[in-house]
Amino acid sequence: MTLLAMRFENHEIRIALRRTPTAQAILKAVPFTATVQTWGQEVIFDCPVRVSYEDNAVNIVQPGDIAFWADGSSIVIGFGPTPISRHGEIRLSNACHIWGDALDEVSALADVKAGTVVEVDIAEPLDLKKASGQ
Numbered sequence: 001m002t003l004l005a006m007r008f009e010n011h012e013i014r015i016a017l018r019r020t021p022t023a024q025a026i027l028k029a030v031p032f033t034a035t036v037q038t039w040g041q042e043v044i045f046d047c048p049v050r051v052s053y054e055d056n057a058v059n060i061v062q063p064g065d066i067a068f069w070a071d072g073s074s075i076v077i078g079f080g081p082t083p084i085s086r087h088g089e090i091r092l093s094n095a096c097h098i099w100g101d102a103l104d105e106v107s108a109l110a111d112v113k114a115g116t117v118v119e120v121d122i123a124e125p126l127d128l129k130k131a132s133g134q
Helices: 021-029 106-111
Strands: 003-007 012-017 032-035 042-046 058-061 065-069 074-078 090-102 117-122
Touching: 012 021, 012 106, 021 090, 032 042, 042 090, 058 065, 074 090
Parallel strands: none
Antiparallel strands: 003 012, 003 117, 012 090, 032 117, 042 074, 058 090, 065 074, 065 090
């Protein structure tokens, strides 16, 4: 399993890639750095990738879904309500496609501020025995 790591000032989120064209394009683009913007409980940052929209683009996501906004060439991580959310849902500002799944708690991003630098790179291999407490 290929994993990426997104390293913010005080947080690291490991991402398991899905089998999508977007995931493959992002994998080819690492390593890169970007500056975070925030919008409600969403972080968004530029990604040096250009891809077309995939058929499964959505704007309502679940915690841990790692999304890509094709028109903005940006990675989007929603971890709670945004200004346009209804009834506690996570509604992104634009339709995005999901290319990865967070292996770490994305709610930790709540204290990431706009202007924070994020580094995206290949993650260390996951030690499944250690992760399960064995």
